[in-house]
Structure formats: C-alpha cells, structure tokens
Amino acid sequence: MKRLFLFFITCFLLSCETNTHKVFPNGDTYTGAWKDDKQNGRGEMVYKNGDVYIGEWQDGKYNGHGILTYSNGEKYVGEFLNDCRCGKGIYTWPEGVKYAGEFKNCNPNGIGTKTFLNGDVFTGQFINNEQSGPGTFSWHTGEKYVGECEDYISNGKGTFTWTNGNVYIGDWKNGRENGKGTLTFPNGMTIVGDWKNGMADGIATITWENGDTYVGEWKNNKRTGFGTFTSKNGNLKAGKWKDNKFIGK
Template sequence: MPITKTQKKREPLWKEWDRLAQKKGVHHAVLTTTGDTYTGDWYDNKKNGKGNQIWRKTGAVYDGDWKDDNRHGYGVYSVMRSGILVKEYAGGWKNDKKHGYGTNYYSTDEYYEGEWYAGKRSGWGRMYYSDGSVYEGEWYNDQCHGNGLLRLANNNRFEGSWANNMKNGTGKFIFLDKGQTLSGHWKDDIAKCGSLEDFDREHAPSPPVFPIPQCTVMNPANVLKKAAEELT
C-alpha cells in the first residue's frame, strides 16, 4: 500500500506529548519533589528571565534574573534568621554565584559592598565590621589583598599593602589619638621596621608624655630601605 502525504508528516505521539509538557512562557509556577517552588519565566524547559525561587528546607528566597536554571543577572537573595526573612545579598550573579557588583549583609551591623568574582569578594570593595572598623580597598579570593585603607573605630588608620587578609608590605599607620605616624614595612600584620614621627601632637586626644627624640642615625632612609629589602 503506498504511503500517503498525511502519514509521512505524522510524528510519534511521545514527541507531541513532550512539546505539551515543555515549561515555556511567563509566570508558570512549578513545585518540585523536594517542595521547592519557582514562579516566573521559562524557556526550553529551564528557568530563563525573571523569577522567584523558594527553598522549602531552608526558607531562603531568590527573586531576580535567571539563565538556564542558574541565577544570572541581577537578583536579591534572602535567608531566614531567627524566624525572620532578611535580605542577605543584592547584586550581580553569574552561573549561580555572586558576580559583579553587589552588597552582602553578614549581620545587622556587618556588611560588604563592592565587587565579586565567582562567589567571592574580588576587586574593589568596602567592608563594614561589627566592631566599627572599615576596610576599603582591593580584595582577592575573599581576602584583603592589594592596596587598602583600614579605619579603626577610634579613627586610627592604616594605609598600605595587604596580602592574605593581613598588612604585608609598605604602609603607614596613623595614630590620631597620639598624634604619631609609623611609616615602614609590615609582615603578616606585624610592623618589622619603620620610622615613628610626631605630628600635631598638641591637638591629639592622648599624646605621649614625651616627644619622640631626634633620630641620630646617618641616612635613616637607606637603613629602612635595606631592612625592608631583607624582609621581602
């Protein structure tokens, strides 16, 4: 029997059923077997566009952009803390990780705003700590790394080089409470060599009783330079 034109075009039923089952369009809500729910845009059976995801186990919520089932673009991620839903991160995402510029709230009085790379603080950023101190500068792999300024709660500050979350390299520590400045070289948060100078001590809140005696070393700049070279 010859095959008709209609029979040639006919496809297996499973293909038609698969097309009908495809999640595609706007604001389609889906409940997974784990109890998680997603409401938003779909394309090619994946989360694409704007959408809201709720994780049943933790109560966490993400509201923002999606691409191929991953958080991608701009979005806000909120978590449960002491039974209250609070915002933890707002900013850029890429491949389901924090990426680009965003703000992360670690607690009510501790947060970071700045650049992210693959889920970690990397680039330029400002970190506000719960003890009142603030670090502003370069980050790498979730640590202070590069040039940065640390301002303590009492307004004393360090400006210089950082590595592995510690002062490393040349820098200057300004003691505003004493009216003194320590310029030198640091290694793993410890000042190894440097020069201490008075400045505006008459207006400092708690200056030392005696001023710093005059340095009598010949060519002190070269002495400090040689000591710094030996530490690097």
C-alpha cells in the same frame, strides 16, 4: 454553499480555546485551556513524578507567568519562556534558601538577591546560577561587604564594614585583605598601605588619632623592619623595629 459554511464553522469551533481534562499515556494529567490540540491559555499540569505546573501556556509550553513546584520541595514562581525559567522570578529551596531576581536559560542570570538560611543576604550579579561580579553581602551578624566577588567570596576591589565601626577599602583576594588598602578605625586612626591575608604586611603608614605617624615596614600586622615614627610635635625616631618596638638605628 451550506456545506462550505458548516465546514468553516466546524473549523472555527475546533480552533477555539476550550477547557479540558486530559490524561496522557505516560501518566501526566493536564486540566485547563486547550486549543489547536495543545495547552494554550491557563492550565495545570500534574506530572507522574510529582512535579506540578500551574500557569500560562502557549503551544504546549510554559509561556508567561507560572508556578512550578518540584517533587523535591523546590519551587519557582515567575516568568517562563518556552518551558524555561526566563525573566523575573523567585526560586526557593525546601531548607529555606531563596533567590529572587533575573533568570535566563532556566538559571539565575543577571541581578538578583539570594537569602541564606542563617539570614545572610547577597544582592548582585549572577551568571549561569553562579555568583560572579559585583555585589553586596550583608551578614546576619551585622558585617557588610560591597564590591567585587566570586562565589560569594570577596575578590578584587571592595569595602568591608565591621560591626565595631572599622572600615577597610581596597584590594581583596580569597576573602581576605590582599594588596593595597586603607583601614579606618572609629577614632580616626588609619593604616594605609600593603596588606597580606588580612594583615598589614609590607610598606604601610599608620596615623594615630593624636597625629603621630609611622611610615615603614610591617610584618603580620606589626611594625617590623625599617621605619620612621614622627610624633605630632615633630620628633623623629627612625631605624629598625620589631613587633611594634623600636630596637635601634
């Protein structure tokens, strides 16, 4: 009976969490909590290649909150699951770029904010470390885009606001106004219609702040083709236009 009791006591003590300093055959060094012959609890691993992990462990793997500093200067602070960045975290690059947000499968996945070296900031959707989906891009110069984008380039529906107060709402492709959209100026003037590569091109309507309107064809941001100008007093001028000038019926 006494021997059986001593046996259980010995097993219990061996299974308890203890602190250890262990040097592995490959040169890695671990200092911290140790249980069941594995890292369990809080500890620090210094790898031979210069990487350092400080944080929580479970069954020999990163699990919980931790800090992983890479030998190349990159750093992750946040949640881990089975040795993988998973959950909320912040990843920084040595040049100053930073991502803060959701991680899955070791990569940014979900909603996050990426801050660039020049001060530009994007907040939105990420998939497998790539920006993909809706978001808000704020430039350090003051411009702002809210809408659909891929790889930080506006593609789809979105709103762009310039520092001078101009606002475009509509379709985008490859970072330019392409498709249907409305450009509104601070003085109330609007251009509504077709856009191509950032310019009114196709059929569009311009309404000036005084109430005058032009409805018709555009080319390269100018009234070119057939169209009708109507003054606020109701006077009409319908016919052919070129480079914003009326050239006849």
